[in-house]
Amino acid sequence: MNALQQYGLLLALICGVIGLVLILFALARAIGRTQQEPGKNVPATAGMLSRDPVWVRYHARYYGYALLFLAFDMEMAFMYPWAVVYKQTGLVALLDMGVFLAILFLGLLYGWSQGAFRRQ
Amino acid sequence: MTVERAHAGHARAQHGDMPFMSMVEVTEDLPRSRDGLPMEWVEVPFGPMFPGLPGGLLLTLTLDGDAVAKTRVRSVVGGGGVLPTAGLSATGFIAHLEAMDPLAPVAYRLLACRALEAAAGQVPDGEIRRRRIAVLERERIASHLGWLAMLGLQTGFAWLERHATRMQLECLRADLPRILQLRSTIQALTARLVRTPLLRSRLHGSGIVRPSSDLRGPVARAAGMRCDARIDDETYAALAFEMTERQGGDGFDRLHIRLDEMQQSLALIQSVGGFAEPASTAVGSASGAGHASLETPRGEAQLRLVLESGRVVQAQLDTATTYHMKLLPDLLDQQELGDALTTVCSLDLSPWEVTA
Amino acid sequence: MNTLVIVLSLLAGAYLVAVLEAWLATGRFRLAAPAWAAVALLGRESIVPRTPDRIFFETAPVLLLIAALLAAAVLPLSPSMVMANLATGALFVNAALAYVLVALLMAGWGSDSAYALVGGWRFLGQVIAYSMLIVMPITAVAMRAESLLTTDIVSSQEAVWNILYQPIGFVLFFVASMAVAFLPPFDLPIAVGDLAGGVEAEYTGVRLAVFRLGRMVLVITLAAATTVFYLGGWMGPVLPPWAWSAIKILAVSAAMLLGGYTLPRIREAHLLAWCWKLGIPLALINLFIVGVMVLIWP
Numbered sequence: 001m002n003a004l005q006q007y008g009l010l011l012a013l014i015c016g017v018i019g020l021v022l023i024l025f026a027l028a029r030a031i032g033r034t035q036q037e038p039g040k041n042v043p044a045t046a047g048m049l050s051r052d053p054v055w056v057r058y059h060a061r062y063y064g065y066a067l068l069f070l071a072f073d074m075e076m077a078f079m080y081p082w083a084v085v086y087k088q089t090g091l092v093a094l095l096d097m098g099v100f101l102a103i104l105f106l107g108l109l110y111g112w113s114q115g116a117f118r119r120q
Numbered sequence: 121m122t123v124e125r126a127h128a129g130h131a132r133a134q135h136g137d138m139p140f141m142s143m144v145e146v147t148e149d150l151p152r153s154r155d156g157l158p159m160e161w162v163e164v165p166f167g168p169m170f171p172g173l174p175g176g177l178l179l180t181l182t183l184d185g186d187a188v189a190k191t192r193v194r195s196v197v198g199g200g201g202v203l204p205t206a207g208l209s210a211t212g213f214i215a216h217l218e219a220m221d222p223l224a225p226v227a228y229r230l231l232a233c234r235a236l237e238a239a240a241g242q243v244p245d246g247e248i249r250r251r252r253i254a255v256l257e258r259e260r261i262a263s264h265l266g267w268l269a270m271l272g273l274q275t276g277f278a279w280l281e282r283h284a285t286r287m288q289l290e291c292l293r294a295d296l297p298r299i300l301q302l303r304s305t306i307q308a309l310t311a312r313l314v315r316t317p318l319l320r321s322r323l324h325g326s327g328i329v330r331p332s333s334d335l336r337g338p339v340a341r342a343a344g345m346r347c348d349a350r351i352d353d354e355t356y357a358a359l360a361f362e363m364t365e366r367q368g369g370d371g372f373d374r375l376h377i378r379l380d381e382m383q384q385s386l387a388l389i390q391s392v393g394g395f396a397e398p399a400s401t402a403v404g405s406a407s408g409a410g411h412a413s414l415e416t417p418r419g420e421a422q423l424r425l426v427l428e429s430g431r432v433v434q435a436q437l438d439t440a441t442t443y444h445m446k447l448l449p450d451l452l453d454q455q456e457l458g459d460a461l462t463t464v465c466s467l468d469l470s471p472w473e474v475t476a
Numbered sequence: 477m478n479t480l481v482i483v484l485s486l487l488a489g490a491y492l493v494a495v496l497e498a499w500l501a502t503g504r505f506r507l508a509a510p511a512w513a514a515v516a517l518l519g520r521e522s523i524v525p526r527t528p529d530r531i532f533f534e535t536a537p538v539l540l541l542i543a544a545l546l547a548a549a550v551l552p553l554s555p556s557m558v559m560a561n562l563a564t565g566a567l568f569v570n571a572a573l574a575y576v577l578v579a580l581l582m583a584g585w586g587s588d589s590a591y592a593l594v595g596g597w598r599f600l601g602q603v604i605a606y607s608m609l610i611v612m613p614i615t616a617v618a619m620r621a622e623s624l625l626t627t628d629i630v631s632s633q634e635a636v637w638n639i640l641y642q643p644i645g646f647v648l649f650f651v652a653s654m655a656v657a658f659l660p661p662f663d664l665p666i667a668v669g670d671l672a673g674g675v676e677a678e679y680t681g682v683r684l685a686v687f688r689l690g691r692m693v694l695v696i697t698l699a700a701a702t703t704v705f706y707l708g709g710w711m712g713p714v715l716p717p718w719a720w721s722a723i724k725i726l727a728v729s730a731a732m733l734l735g736g737y738t739l740p741r742i743r744e745a746h747l748l749a750w751c752w753k754l755g756i757p758l759a760l761i762n763l764f765i766v767g768v769m770v771l772i773w774p
Contacts, residue, residue, distance in 0.1 A: 006560035009479060010549055013559070016483075017542050021686055027518055028682035034521040041526040043589030044677045048165035048178070053527070054590045056160035059153055059185025061456075062601040065748050069604045072756070076611045080567050083618040087770055094767045101760060108756065117752050119456065119745045120155050164590040172669030186594050186744075274669035275740035276660050282503060318661055322740050457594060458670040459743060465669075 064116035068108060075104055153184050154454060161189055168196045168471075172274035172461050174223075176471035179448070179464065186457045191449040195441075198474030207431040210236050210403045217423075217437075221472040223266070226259040227416040228473075230398040231423050235435075239410025239427040240403040249355045251396030256414070257385035258299060258395065261306075262291045263417035264378045267468045268309075271375070274465040275322055283309065296394060303386050310379045323371035327451050327463030330369060334447060336440035337419020338377045339467055343369035349415040359391050371466035378468075405430040416440065418468055439473040479559045485722070486548055489699075490692035493729050497692075500737045514685055522681030525587045532586030536579045536675075537683050540690030543575035548697040552627050554710045554717035565626040566614050569701055573610065573656055576694065577603045580658075580665055580675050583687070587678035595674025599665035601744055602655055605751035606662075609652035612759035613645035616766040617705045630709030637708040641769070644762040646706045648755060653698040653732065655747070657691065660736030664744055699728035 060066070079097070086093045111117065147158035166179040173179060176197035182190035208216055213236070218229040230252055237244060244252075265288035272281030287309070291302060313319060329335060331345045340347035344367040350356040351363050364380045366373040407429055413422040419440030426434035444467050452460040494510035502509075524533065549572075550565040552558035562568050577599060584596015618624055620641065621632035639646045655662040666674045679687050703709055703724040710717030712724075 003563065006562055009560050010546060013479070013483075013545055013549055014542055017545055018538060021538050021541070024518065024682050024686060028522060028685075031519050032521070034523060034681075041523055043525045043587055044591060044672060045165050045589075046167055046170040046672055048168075054162050054164075054588055054593045055585070056162055057147075057150070057158075058593070058597055059157060059159040059187070060597055060600065061185055061187065062604055062744075062748055065601075065604050065752060068752070069607070072608050076608075076615070079611070079615045080618065080624065083615045084622060084624060086619045086767065087622050090771060094771070097767075098764070101763070105757075105760060108752070112753065117749055119748075162590055171672050183590070183594070186598065272740075276663055276667055276669055277738075277740035278500060278660065278736075279738045280740075317739065318742055319740050321746055322743060456743065456745060458664075458667065458741070461670055 061119045064111070064118065064120055068111050068116055071104065071107060075100070151184070151189070153187075153189075159184055166461070172270075173464060174270065174469055174471055177464075177469060181452070181457070181460070183457065188452045188455050188457065188460045191452045191460075193445050193448045195445070195471035195474040197471050207428070207433040209431055210401055210427075213425075213432040213435070214398075214401075221470055223470045223472060224259060224263055224416050224418070226255055226398070227414060227421065230256055231412055231414045231416075231421055233398040233401050234412035234414065235410045235423040235425050236401045236403055236427065236432075237410070238412055239408045239425060240401070240406035241408065242401065242403075246355070248396055250359070250392045251394050252398050253355055253359070254389045254392040255395050255397055257388045258291065258294070260385045260417045261299075261302075261382050262288050264382050265291060267378060267417075268313075270468075271462075271465055274462060275319075277316075277319070280313070296389070300386070300390055303383075306379075306382050306386065310383070313375070313379065319375075320372060322462065323375055323466065326371040326455075326459050327466055328368070328370045329447060329451065334443040335419075336443055337415065337417070338374055338381065339419065339440075339444060342366050342373035342377045347420070349413050349420040356388075359388055361388065371462060374466050374468075403427065403430055416473075418470055418473070419444075421473070437473075437475050439470075439475055441469045441471065441473050442475050444469055445474060478557060482548075482553060482557055482559050483545070485553065485718075486545070486693060486696055489696040489722070489725060489729070490689065492726060493692050493695050493733070494688075496730055496733055500733060514689075517685040517688075518682055520681040522679075522683050525589060525678050527588045528678075529586045529588070532582040533678075534586075534683075536583035536586060537679065537687040537690055539575055539582065540579040541686060541693060543572050543579060544690055544694035544697045546575075547572035548693070548700060550626055551697070551700045551704050552630060552709060553700075553721040555627060557718055557721075558627065561625060561627055564624050566618050566624040566629065566705075569626075570611055570614065576656060579690070583675040583679070584665070589678050591671040591673065591677045592675050595665040595667070595671050595677070598744060599658065599675070601748060602658070602662065602664055605748045605755075606652040606655035609648045609751060609755045609759055610656065612756070612763060613642070613649040613652075614705065616642055616645045616763050619763075619766055620770050626704050626709075630704055630711065633708045633711065637711075638706040642706075642762055642766050644758055645766070646702075648759055648762070649705065650702055650728075650732075652755075653702055654736065657695045657698050657732070659695065659732055661739040661742045662747065663736070663741060664747075667741060669741070695729050695732065696725060699725045699732065702728045 082093065082097055150158035151161055153159050161182050161184050163180060163182050166181055167173050168176050168178045176195055178194050178196050180192040181188050214229055214232040217232040218225045221228050265284045268284035269281050269288060272278065272284055287302065287305060291299060294302065329339060329343050331343050335343060335345060335347065341364060344365060346363065346365065348363045350361055364377055364384060366376055407427055409424070409426050411424045413420055421440065422438040424436045425432050448464065451463055455463065491510055495507060498509040499505045547569045549559040550562050550568050552561070580599045581596045584592045617629055617638055620638070621629040623629065658665050666676045671677065676684065676687060703721060707724050710721045712720035
């Protein structure tokens with residue numbers, strides 16, 4: 001199989017899953033349909049009916065981590081190709097990436113010292 | 121402010137049809153979190169039928185992200201201690217109080233019996249008193265096991281939930297030989313929980329309470345208070361009862377106190393050597409006022425009643441949960457949601473016994 | 477044909493995982509339990525909350541299943557049993573697993589319910605915690621194999637399995653895998669005691685069935701990934717390769733489930749702190765050690 005066929009296969013897999021899900025939905029519908037009754041479609045709130053809408057500005061308290069995460073995630077994009085050619089490039093590759101990671105790690109330590117690694 | 125608004129309106133006009141969202145304008149009326157960020161808060165009910173909380177407890181949390189910004193708490197099943205105006209016969213009163221709290225029926229039954237006896241001026245036989253204590257202590261073990269199961273459910277500790285539930289059922293049905301066999305199981309459970317990774321970090325430092333007059337029972341004892349109705353009781357003194365105590369006042373200390381108390385209760389049962397369910401008292405047509413206090417699994421409960429020609433016409437109950445519920449708003453403030461619910465769970469509230 | 481066999485065996489594996497999970501939850505071993513549960517879910521009403529983001533709400537369970545299956549598509553069960561042996565295999569596993577986050581966020585947002593919403597955002601925090609502990613150990617594995625092809629990764633472990641060659645990486649990857657599949661003690665987004673089901677709370681009936689199926693397949697996929705990256709994949713004496721794969725995958729998924737059974741849920745703040753203050757330094761040390769070892773003793 002060449003690469004194109006492989007991706008074709010993956011696409012077919014996605015379509016297959018969607019097909020399977022549709023079949024399940026049809027099966028469930030054949031067994032019985034949902035009754036429309038008042039109060040049934042209120043989101044779960046452990047016994048109380050009234051509730052506010054919740055699509056709000058959400059306070060994610062891990063934003064300190066999230067900022068550092070961006071830096072590390074970018075770094076990973078370089079790591080994969082480097083990993084593949086690592087052995088044939090040898091010690092130089094280790095030093096190259098070592099310097100790069102050391103700088104990144106210093107950034108981690110700096111963030112840590114500035115209190116990025118806590119619940120804000 | 122009007123200037124800002126006008127400015128924002130101007131900006132909007134400049135962009136023609138394109139809606140311009142000024143961050144200043146959008147966020148100016150929003151509540152500020154502790155770190156100064158303007159965020160929207162939502163009010164979310166937890167309970168009265170929430171899986172990780174005692175049934176009947178309605179906790180309304182205002183969430184700022186996943187942290188608790190405001191807490192309102194109320195019991196939707198409490199107030200069961202209120203008497204019908206016509207009064208109740210002694211038997212009826214005992215049954216009424218027993219049915220009030222399904223989480224600790226024996227303790228309240230015993231409390232009612234004691235108060236009635238005090239009002240009628242009766243003193244039960246010493247052996248009966250000792251055997252009643254054994255029943256109360258058996259309920260304490262069962263109640264603490266039930267609390268452990270709840271803690272297991274709340275913290276997603278499936279093993280604890282299943283194991284403690286099974287042990288609790290066993291304990292509720294157990295006669296003397298069976299319950300003494302539980303000893304090794306409870307010891308093993310204690311040893312295991314103390315060693316469980318993550319449990320300590322989950323409970324340590326969560327919901328720290330400082331000694332105050334609002335604390336009762338295991339919660340108070342975990343905070344280093346000498347607060348136990350049993351230390352003043354002669355029957356307990358005769359059984360060489362020693363109070364357990366810890367200093368930290370956090371969830372982990374409360375776990376330790378309850379684990380220790382189960383062992384202690386087993387020892388008490390063993391030295392009594394028999395059970396006697398608190399039976400209804402024949403008060404005849406006595407009149408008088410009576411007062412009794414007793415250490416329920418959740419802390420000291422006090423009962424004052426007035427007996428008029430054999431009928432209870434007035435009763436006043438004072439329970440631990442009533443006080444502990446008041447702690448919640450301060451205790452939960454700014455805690456992460458999961459931590460907050462674990463804190464509530466670690467207080468072992470019984471919404472049924474809330475009197476107000 | 478090959479693809480069909482693999483998909484069916486994955487589903488069979490997911491079924492066994494469900495059996496094991498039901499066994500742990502109820503204490504009774506019943507082989508038919510998941511089948512009955514599935515039938516019951518299909519027969520139940522599937523209610524849509526009153527103001528949903530319909531697209532998000534409907535897509536989330538399907539996307540979870542797709543993400544899990546796509547990741548599994550590049551993992552070999554034997555030298556020939558692999559759906560798509562992409563040249564970017566190890567990277568592709570990562571890319572597919574990233575959609576688990578998307579699915580859960582969609583499920584959390586889509587139903588306009590507070591419990592679900594908090595669950596969804598919680599999982600974003602969880603991703604920030606575990607994500608580096610998935611990619612960095614995989615990089616170390618690729619360094620030894622000199623390739624991202626998953627079959628090459630297995631063959632590179634001919635002499636000694638990666639679990640012995642890079643044990644730190646294995647431990648990190650295993651723990652992070654449990655977090656990817658939000659298995660206890662990392663079940664923050666679907667916590668019952670904290671959020672009454674969290675992102676799952678609004679799903680009922682057939683939609684919940686699809687969600688659960690997706691999660692079971694995800695567990696199997698991650699066990700398969702652990703097997704391929706660290707446990708020598710199909711390698712083993714006497715038995716045929718596919719049998720070794722099956723044994724290892726089931727053993728790993730059983731270990732994942734059992735580990736969570738005996739532990740309380742981790743606090744999110746601790747998860748983030750431990751992953752960044754301990755996990756990432758360890759992952760970097762692992763990279764360095766493997767880097768040196770690859771040069772002197774491949």
